[in-house]
Amino acid sequence: METITTVAQLRHALAQTRKAGKRVGFVPTMGYLHDGHLALVEASRARSDLTVVSIFVNPTQFGANEDLSNYPRDFLRDEALCRYAGVAIVFAPEAQEVYPATFETFVEPGELAKPLCGAFRLGHFRGVATVVCKLFNIVQPDLAFFGLKDFQQCAVVRRMSVDLNLPIEIVAVPTVREPDGLAMSSRNRYLSGEERRRALAISHGLFDAADKFRSGERDVENLIAIAKEQLNTVDRLQYLELVDGHTLKPAESPVRRTAALCVAAYVGSTRLIDNVMLSLPALERDRSPGD
Amino acid sequence: METITTVAQLRHALAQTRKAGKRVGFVPTMGYLHDGHLALVEASRARSDLTVVSIFVNPTQFGANEDLSNYPRDFLRDEALCRYAGVAIVFAPEAQEVYPATFETFVEPGELAKPLCGAFRLGHFRGVATVVCKLFNIVQPDLAFFGLKDFQQCAVVRRMSVDLNLPIEIVAVPTVREPDGLAMSSRNRYLSGEERRRALAISHGLFDAADKFRSGERDVENLIAIAKEQLNTVDRLQYLELVDGHTLKPAESPVRRTAALCVAAYVGSTRLIDNVMLSLPALERDRSPGD
Incomplete structure (x- = not known):
C-alpha cells in the first residue's frame, strides 16, 4: 500500500493503472475509520481492480460553529486499517493541496440539498459536492462508494455526478451498525x-x-x-x-x-x-x- | 467527420481514441462559426491527434432578457466548416440531452466572475462554468481551446478547471479580427x-x-x-x-x-x-x- 499526499503524485501513480485498463474503485472518507468505512472498501474491492481511499477532513463542509477543529483524527490507525483491508492507495492531502489560496469555484447542489441536514447545516452540501467533485477529478475512478448512513449525501453526490456528467458509477452501501443497532459514525x-x-x-x-x-x-x-x-x-x-x-x-x-x-x-x-x-x-x- | 448528438454515443466514439493514447483537443462553441472559431480548431489540430467541436447554444448562460431564442444558428453551414477545417467529431446535443428535467447542480465561479460582464449578465458565468464543466466531463479532452475575445470567460474557465482539478490544459487563443479591426463574433x-x-x-x-x-x-x-x-x-x-x-x-x-x-x-x-x-x-x- 502506498500513501500519497499530492495530486500530481496520485495522478502519476494511477496513470499506469488506467492505461492497463484496470477498474479503479474510490472510497472518499474523512478518516477515523470504522467498520462502515471498511464495508465501503470491501464493496470496492469486490468490484474494482484497485481501491483508493482518501482521508481528508474537508473544511468546506463544516459550518462556522461545527466541529472541524476537533473532528477526530488518527492517521496511523487509519493507514493500518487500510493496509489490512487491502487498499492499494491512501490519498491524504493537506488542506492547502486541495484548497490553495486562489480557490474560489464551488459546486452548488440544488433541491436535494435543501431539506433534512441541508436545512440545518447551511453550505454543508455545497462543501460536500465541491470536494467530492474535486476528488472524483483527481482520482478519476470508475466506481465510488458511499455509506447510506449519510443518505442525503448519497443522493446529492449521485445527482451531482449525473448533472455534471462525471463518468463514475456511484454505489450506495448499506449502513453498518454496532451489534445493538447504533449506526457506525x-x-x-x-x-x-x-x-x-x-x-x-x-x-x-x-x-x-x-x-x-x-x-x-x-x-x-x-x-x-x-x-x-x-x-x-x-x-x-x-x-x-x-x-x-x-x-x-x-x-x-x-x-x-x-x-x-x-x-x-x-x-x-x-x-x-x-x-x-x-x-x-x-x-x-x-x-x-x-x- | 462524424456528427454525434448524445453523450453515450460520444463516449463510445472516443473510448477507442483514448485507449490508443491519442490526444483529444476540444473546442466548445455555440455554433454560427466564424474565423475566430476556426482559429481555435487550427490551434487544436496543431496540438492534438483528434479535435472535437461542440455546437450547443447553452440556455443557462443567457439571462431572462437576453437573446437565447434568436441567437443565430446555421447548423449545416457549421458542419460544413468543421468538415473542411479537419474536425473529427462535431458534438451537437439537444438542450434536454445536456439539461434533463432533473438537472439542478451548478458550478458557481467566484471573484473572477464578478466584475466586467459578470456585473451586467447575472448568472452568465455560472451558466458558462456549468456547461463547460459538463462538456469537459463528457468529452474528457487533454486540451481545450477558448478565444481571448471572451477574456473573462477564459479566466473563469481556467480557474474553474484548476479549482475542480480537471486534468485539462486550457489554451487561450488570440482574438481573430476582420481586416478593419472588428473582433469576430x-x-x-x-x-x-x-x-x-x-x-x-x-x-x-x-x-x-x-x-x-x-x-x-x-x-x-x-x-x-x-x-x-x-x-x-x-x-x-x-x-x-x-x-x-x-x-x-x-x-x-x-x-x-x-x-x-x-x-x-x-x-x-x-x-x-x-x-x-x-x-x-x-x-x-x-x-x-x-x-
Whole structure:
C-alpha cells in the first residue's frame, strides 16, 4: 500500500493503472475509520481492480460553529486499517493541496440539498459536492462508494455526478451498525457511556417504525409518531422526517413509493444522524416515474 | 467527420481514441462559426491527434432578457466548416440531452466572475462554468481551446478547471479580427451596415490605448480616456475598464503588471465585447506573484 499526499503524485501513480485498463474503485472518507468505512472498501474491492481511499477532513463542509477543529483524527490507525483491508492507495492531502489560496469555484447542489441536514447545516452540501467533485477529478475512478448512513449525501453526490456528467458509477452501501443497532459514525467516539446508551433510541425508533411499516402501516404521521416515542431519551431532536426516497420531499400519505425515515438528534453535544429505507413490496409499489 | 448528438454515443466514439493514447483537443462553441472559431480548431489540430467541436447554444448562460431564442444558428453551414477545417467529431446535443428535467447542480465561479460582464449578465458565468464543466466531463479532452475575445470567460474557465482539478490544459487563443479591426463574433451578423461602421469604434478605441501604452503611457485614467474618445459613436457604453490581467480587479496606476482593457458596448440593440492585453516589456514588469 502506498500513501500519497499530492495530486500530481496520485495522478502519476494511477496513470499506469488506467492505461492497463484496470477498474479503479474510490472510497472518499474523512478518516477515523470504522467498520462502515471498511464495508465501503470491501464493496470496492469486490468490484474494482484497485481501491483508493482518501482521508481528508474537508473544511468546506463544516459550518462556522461545527466541529472541524476537533473532528477526530488518527492517521496511523487509519493507514493500518487500510493496509489490512487491502487498499492499494491512501490519498491524504493537506488542506492547502486541495484548497490553495486562489480557490474560489464551488459546486452548488440544488433541491436535494435543501431539506433534512441541508436545512440545518447551511453550505454543508455545497462543501460536500465541491470536494467530492474535486476528488472524483483527481482520482478519476470508475466506481465510488458511499455509506447510506449519510443518505442525503448519497443522493446529492449521485445527482451531482449525473448533472455534471462525471463518468463514475456511484454505489450506495448499506449502513453498518454496532451489534445493538447504533449506526457506525466517527462521531460516536464523542459519546460518554451514558450518552452512548441514550443514543440507541435513534436506531431503535427507526427500527420500530420500519417494523410497523413491514406489518402494513402506511400512514406517514403514524410512522413518524412510532419512531418519536423512542426518541424521548435524546437531548434535542433536530428533525425526524419521512421523505420520498428519490426526491427527498415529504412523503405523501399513504406511502406508495420508497421512502426514507431520517433523523438528526443531539445526544449531549454530539449530533448524530441515521435513517431507514421503507421499501414497498413490489406489488404495492406506485408505478410513478422515478420510483 | 462524424456528427454525434448524445453523450453515450460520444463516449463510445472516443473510448477507442483514448485507449490508443491519442490526444483529444476540444473546442466548445455555440455554433454560427466564424474565423475566430476556426482559429481555435487550427490551434487544436496543431496540438492534438483528434479535435472535437461542440455546437450547443447553452440556455443557462443567457439571462431572462437576453437573446437565447434568436441567437443565430446555421447548423449545416457549421458542419460544413468543421468538415473542411479537419474536425473529427462535431458534438451537437439537444438542450434536454445536456439539461434533463432533473438537472439542478451548478458550478458557481467566484471573484473572477464578478466584475466586467459578470456585473451586467447575472448568472452568465455560472451558466458558462456549468456547461463547460459538463462538456469537459463528457468529452474528457487533454486540451481545450477558448478565444481571448471572451477574456473573462477564459479566466473563469481556467480557474474553474484548476479549482475542480480537471486534468485539462486550457489554451487561450488570440482574438481573430476582420481586416478593419472588428473582433469576430457570431453577434456581428445582427449589425446593419451603418451599425457595423459605428462598431469599429470599439476596436479602434482599444488599439489607440494600446498604441499609447506601447509608447510608454502607464496612467490608468489616461489609457481609459484615450479609448473612450473613440467610443462616442456607440449607442451605449456598458463598461470600459482597465483590469489586472490575472485578478480582473481594477488595474493600479501606474500599470506595472499585465493588464486588460475591456469594453462592452451596445451598437443598436447588439451588445458587443472586446479587449486588448497591455503586456509590459519584461524589464518593466512588477515581480509580484501571479504576473
